[in-house]
Amino acid sequence: MTPEQSAWFAETFDTLVENVGRALLGKDRTIRLALTAMLAEGHLLLEDAPGTGKTSLAKAVAATVQGSHHRIQFTPDLLPSDVTGVTIYDQSSHRFEFHPGPVFASVVLADEINRASPKTQAALLEVMEEGNVTVDGVTHPVGRPFMVIATQNPIEQAGTYRLPEAQLDRFLIKTSLGYPDRASAVEIMAGAKDRTLNLPARITTQAVGTMADLAQTVHIDASVLDYVARLTEATRDDSQTSLGASVRGGLALVRCAKVWAASTGREYVVPDDVKDLAQPVLAHRLVLDSEAEFAGVTAEQVLARVLADVAPPVLRVA
Structure with a gap:
């Protein structure tokens, strides 16, 4: 990535954040994390109480990138075919036709995913990993982004x-989104309408793919990669975890750090990018041992201690 490309990336990223922020007031960091997940070609998990704007976030992101949006309300009786789609025999044409499910969209809101059966959860997570759906031996790509x-x-x-x-x-x-501050809450209630309606598109889905490809060309020094490796190893070696961050977690942190760096106008990753993203990228990958969990220790506390203990690389001046 050249300095000119990083400047364009940062300007475009800020435009996207501002546009989504028109629908979701006072949540700039969460919006930046959501867009980082999209441009790193990953997925976002929100753990939040009802009524905090999760649906608005999904709709606003989709509208901003000129993409489609579907919502799936997960219930115990939801079937995998209700998510991915089904093949139906057409008597008039004497052929089987594929009817795509709601997973075929730019942004899919899987509302209360933990209410569906493990089989249905697995069907969605397979699409997330592979980027396509296979029904009756035929593969159907879900598209990009x-x-x-x-x-x-x-x-x-x-x-x-x-x-x-x-x-x-x-x-x-x-x-998580959390509740808005009082000033934002007053402004939301004063409008009393869906702020995602008539939200203008700021970029095309093709341009999102271009930004995603460009972000992966951001330079990351070997010393920063070593820092990420030491962080993930420290989570595995911690006495209060039974399972630490895997290599996949380290790769996820690197992918996000590249997007985060480009979003601030840099064509290289610095240790502060890794620190900023360590909690949202790694905390949910940690499994605490039973004693620590019983004592009320959280994964966020463990990760905060690891970040304090593992020294970042020092800037070397030639």
Whole structure:
């Protein structure tokens, strides 16, 4: 990436954040994380209470990139074919025709994903990993860009199916929206309408693919890669974790750091990019041991300690 390309990337990224921010007031960091997940070609997991703007975020991102948006309300009786689509025999043409499911969209909101059965969860997560759907031996690509924004309600856990750790690892970033500050809440209530309506597109889906390709050309020094490796190793060696961040977690952190660097107008990654993203990228990949969990320790606390203990690379001046 050249300095000119990084300047264009940062300007375009800020335009996208500003546009989505018109629908989601006071949530710039969460918006930046969502767009980072999209441009790193990954998926986002939101753990939040109802009514915090999760649907608005998905609709606003889709509208901003001139893409399509579908919402899937996950329930215990939802079938995998309800997500991916089904092949139906057409008597008039004497042929089987594929009817695509709601997963065929630029942005898919998987609302309360933990309420569906593990089989249905697995069907969605397979599409997330492969980028296509196979029905009756025929493969159907879902297109590009493709991002799943899955939500979980942390309050009501009765009758839910917790996502296994191996499936949580498939999500590039996990974060939350939270409630808006008072000034933003007053402004939202004063409007009393869906702010995603008539939201203008700022970029085409083809340009999103161009930005994603460009972000992966951002330079990352071997010392920063070593820093990422030491961080993930430290999460595995920590006495309070039974399972730390995998190599996939390290790769996810590198992909996100490249987008994060480009979004600030740099064509290279610095250790602060890694620090900024470590919590949303790695925390949900940690599994605490039973004693730590019983004592009330959180994955975020473990990761904060790891970040404090593992020294970042020092800038060398020639």
